[in-house]
Amino acid sequence: MRRMAVRCDCCAEDRLARALDRARIPRRYEHCDFENFEVDVYDDDPRAAGWNRSLAEARLLVQAFTRDFGPGTEHGLLLMGPCGVGKTHLAVAALKELVLRGHQGLYYDYRELLKEIQGSYNALSQTSELAVLEPVLNAELLLLDDLGASKPSAWALETLGHILNARYNDKRITLITTNYLDRETRERTPAVLPTGAEVPRTEETLTDRIGQRIRSRLYEMCRTVEILAPDYRREFRRARSVDRV
Ligand SMILES: Nc1ncnc2c1ncn2[C@@H]1O[C@H](COP(=O)(O)OP(=O)(O)OP(=O)(O)O)[C@@H](O)[C@H]1O
Ligand SMILES: [Mg+2]
Numbered sequence: 001m002r003r004m005a006v007r008c009d010c011c012a013e014d015r016l017a018r019a020l021d022r023a024r025i026p027r028r029y030e031h032c033d034f035e036n037f038e039v040d041v042y043d044d045d046p047r048a049a050g051w052n053r054s055l056a057e058a059r060l061l062v063q064a065f066t067r068d069f070g071p072g073t074e075h076g077l078l079l080m081g082p083c084g085v086g087k088t089h090l091a092v093a094a095l096k097e098l099v100l101r102g103h104q105g106l107y108y109d110y111r112e113l114l115k116e117i118q119g120s121y122n123a124l125s126q127t128s129e130l131a132v133l134e135p136v137l138n139a140e141l142l143l144l145d146d147l148g149a150s151k152p153s154a155w156a157l158e159t160l161g162h163i164l165n166a167r168y169n170d171k172r173i174t175l176i177t178t179n180y181l182d183r184e185t186r187e188r189t190p191a192v193l194p195t196g197a198e199v200p201r202t203e204e205t206l207t208d209r210i211g212q213r214i215r216s217r218l219y220e221m222c223r224t225v226e227i228l229a230p231d232y233r234r235e236f237r238r239a240r241s242v243d244r245v
Helices: 009-022 048-068 087-100 110-119 130-138 154-169 183-188 206-210 212-221 232-244
Strands: 076-080 105-109 141-145 173-178 222-226
Touching (some): 009 087, 048 087, 105 130, 110 154, 130 154
């Protein structure tokens, strides 16, 4: 009798966990996928339909990017919106799905990346360790989360510019999320939640945080996906505390 080796489910789960680890997806975001991204969240405000539409459109765009990702992909995505609207959730959903399809992806929090680059800086050679830069430069798909979250030194900005330029020249695809909006978008951002609370919007624009040159490069590298809605974390917490009453 011929016996055939069949991969068991736990091997498949192991491989999956290892693939996600290699992509450095933080535990906090491991649950994120397209199915559990809600798009029918708000209903108690005249602007609710607009917010739900914004969530639905963003999910559709990121899903289409993921579905079509391949050798012909020319652009990454720049997910822009106020805090807690699900930017990282959607970007991680795309990264996870592509990693599971066998693509080589890498998650990096922007502040973490700057810290690692700065930490590996060698004053003698005036360069950073290639060990940090190499995977970031060469990942087939890089997710740079929370761009602009810290205001870097001129030298760190130079390095960021170098990373983005090198990836652009090598036609590597980058997914980016940011809280910082462009001036025009900022003016359209909802300022008040259904609860009556103010949405904290950043005064500074993305250009203020990363400079004109890098902002301009991003127009070429990425399609912009705006998500204009209230903070899901805050709304969700409110709903849960109401449930408990
Ligand atoms: N529409 C949604 N459906 C389901 N879960 C959501 C939705 N939006 C956000 N979440 C969840 O809320 C939390 C916050 O979302 P996320 O971190 O993606 O927001 P963000 O826009 O990246 O915020 P920040 O600007 O602070 O980084 C996550 O746990 C995410 O899974
Ligand atoms: Mg985020």
